[in-house]
Amino acid sequence: MSQFERIAYLDRAMREGGGARTAEVAARFEVDARTVKRDIEYLRDRVGAPIEWDAALRAYRYTKKFDDLRFADEKALIVHALLRGFLSNEHYVPLLSLELLDEVSRRVSRDYRRVADRVRYLTPVSEEVALEHFTIVVQAMALGLELDLEYSDRGGAKSVRAVEAERLVNYSGRWYLLAWDLRKADFRTFHLSRIEAASLSRRKAASRADEASAHSRDQAAEAYLQGGFGIFKGGTLTQAAIRITGRAAPLVARQTWHPSQTIVEGVSASGEPFSELRLPVADWTELLGKVLSFGPNAEALSPPAFRKEWKAAIKAMGELAGRGSTSIP
CATH class of the missing domain: 2.30.30 (SH3 type barrels.)
Structure with missing residues (x-):
């Protein structure tokens, strides 16, 4: 058992169970009492956890609310899934060692390790690395x-x-x-x-x-x-405004496209819910593609240059669809 797993257990015992008893923790993880006390010292001195010995309970407990390690097991499981997804791409395997995945696996709790293989992260796009x-x-x-x-x-x-x-x-x-x-x-x-x-x-x-x-x-x-939206950030930053409607509106309201974005939710005159997203952009290319991916449920509102590009892209797609093709029934 790793120290991470013991610390996660100690935190959970003090946060949810009222206190952590050295003998119980030592027996569960098959270590001696001194190891458990060193873990408690690490939590208190290195992590900053407000821990004290309660003589009445004969256990260590938190003196005040401490949530820094809450969901530690779940976060370890997410990191395991992300790393496994990354390594599953054959282009990246030469860049990383499978030993790293083993190390992260050891940080997943014993209970969650049983389901670790069923939590997946699939990379949306991958390309060969030169x-x-x-x-x-x-x-x-x-x-x-x-x-x-x-x-x-x-x-x-x-x-x-x-x-x-x-x-x-x-x-x-x-x-x-x-x-x-x-x-x-x-x-x-x-x-x-x-x-x-x-x-x-x-x-x-x-x-x-x-x-x-x-x-x-x-x-x-x-x-x-940390500048504008997307990977290409050169140029002058401009605030872009986008309105998302329909079923996509509440989904976008919970997403972060940029750290400094603002989102206003509302209902249109026709009773349709919307989310209006504002964020800084320097290059319209990527944002335009994202807006178009929502089809009729997204509208580029401003600035005028961005709205003009959005309209031009829609017009070009309409012309392409109207042109017809022998390869598409």
């Missing part, structure tokens, strides 16, 4: 060197870029590189599968010249990642 490019990017970050890229954007235009690699991000099953573009003097996001060639430069990355520079760049990179 390991040679992935490796070079990681080496550039580890050695603090600039990176030379040959890149093809989503429109097919090719370019050569000198960048400082800052973050590798897996977003919706796809890998992206967040880098500082030296020519543009700004952050840019590169889809890893569109990198046609990558090589390490002998030039040192200026952002890694000293601790202060590295700290400043790291803060800027994290702020950039």
Whole structure:
């Protein structure tokens, strides 16, 4: 039995059962009393749990409400499912060791371990990772060197870029590189599968010249990642407004599309429920696709440029449908 499992049990006993008795815990997990007391000290000193010995109960208990470890078993089960789903994709197996899954499995409680194989996470999209490019990017970050890229954007235009690699991000099953573009003097996001060639430069990355520079760049990179909706965040942020209606409205009301979003729920004049979502966006492409995926249950309200693109996309789809095809009955 792992320490994590014992700590989760101690927390549950003090939170729900009124107290934890050393002898009972030791017998359940087949450890000595000193091990249990060390676990209690860890909870109190490292986790900050408000624990005291109650002489009347002859047990350890919480002196006040403490929910930091609530649902610890369930969270471990979710992490196990996420990791297993990630490893089930053959493209990712070379990047991760199955030993990691075994380690997480040991952190799932004995009761939940029986159902762990029945809790699944399926990646919505996956694509093959170009390991040679992935490796070079990681080496550039580890050695603090600039990176030379040959890149093809989503429109097919090719370019050569000198960048400082800052973050590798897996977003919706796809890998992206967040880098500082030296020519543009700004952050840019590169889809890893569109990198046609990558090589390490002998030039040192200026952002890694000293601790202060590295700290400043790291803060800027994290702020950039928390910018507008989606993975492509370059450009000026604009507030977008979307109205979701029908059965999708209450579902969207419970979703988080962006940390700084706002959602207003209401009922239209016709009695139909709606959720109006507002969030910052710099690039409309991804948001437009998401809105269109709701079909007639989503409307792009503002800004005018976004609404215009939404209308144009609907018109183009209507023309395509009206054109007919011999391959579709």
